Amino acid sequence: MTSGPKFSSQKWEGLSIALTNIEKVQLGMTYGEVAGIMGDTVNIGYKTSDASEGAYEDVLVKSPYYEEIIEGSEARYRVVCYFTHIRKADGIITDDELTPLVFEEGRLIGKGRSFLFELKDRKK
Numbered sequence: 694m695t696s697g698p699k700f701s702s703q704k705w706e707g708l709s710i711a712l713t714n715i716e717k718v719q720l721g722m723t724y725g726e727v728a729g730i731m732g733d734t735v736n737i738g739y740k741t742s743d744a745s746e747g748a749y750e751d752v753l754v755k756s757p758y759y760e761e762i763i764e765g766s767e768a769r770y771r772v773v774c775y776f777t778h779i780r781k782a783d784g785i786i787t788d789d790e791l792t793p794l795v796f797e798e799g800r801l802i803g804k805g806r807s808f809l810f811e812l813k814d815r816k817k
Contacts (some may be wrong), residue, residue: 712737713756715777715792715804722801724771727794732756735776758791763812771796772809 712735718727734753742748754776763770777792788806795803795812803812 712779713775713777715775718794718801718804720801720803724773724796724799724801727773727801731775737776737779754786758786765812765815768797770802770812 713732714730717730722730733756735756736751737754738752739749740752742750744750756775757773758776759774761772761774763772773794773796774791775794776786776790778790780787780790792804793806793809794801795808803809
């Protein structure tokens with residue numbers, strides 16, 4: 694029997710646990726360069742293993758977590774959202790734990806929720 698992820702019982706309020714190399718991602722990088730830095734999974738913890746008593750297995754989340762396309766009046770944007778940090782260790786991934794990266798013609802033009810909101814506002 695495999696149990697769910699094990700999280701510390703310490704208070705997480707006000708803390709943010711970094712999970713990725715997002716700080717290495719720079720504007721102008723290609724999608725492929727960013728994907729190479731960010732990887733295709735994120736380790737968010739451990740669970741007990743069925744294979745061996747007392748052993749643990751990684752709990753992995755796919756990376757990027759999700760993608761969407763935004764159609765602008767003059768361009769098409771690829772928004773790639775990565776699970777980059779844990780704000781609350783509750784087993785639920787929320788928008789404030791994701792970092793959106795915005796690509797235009799295969800190049801990173803912006804990152805973060807503020808940039809994404811500005812882009813969506815311009816589109817209206």
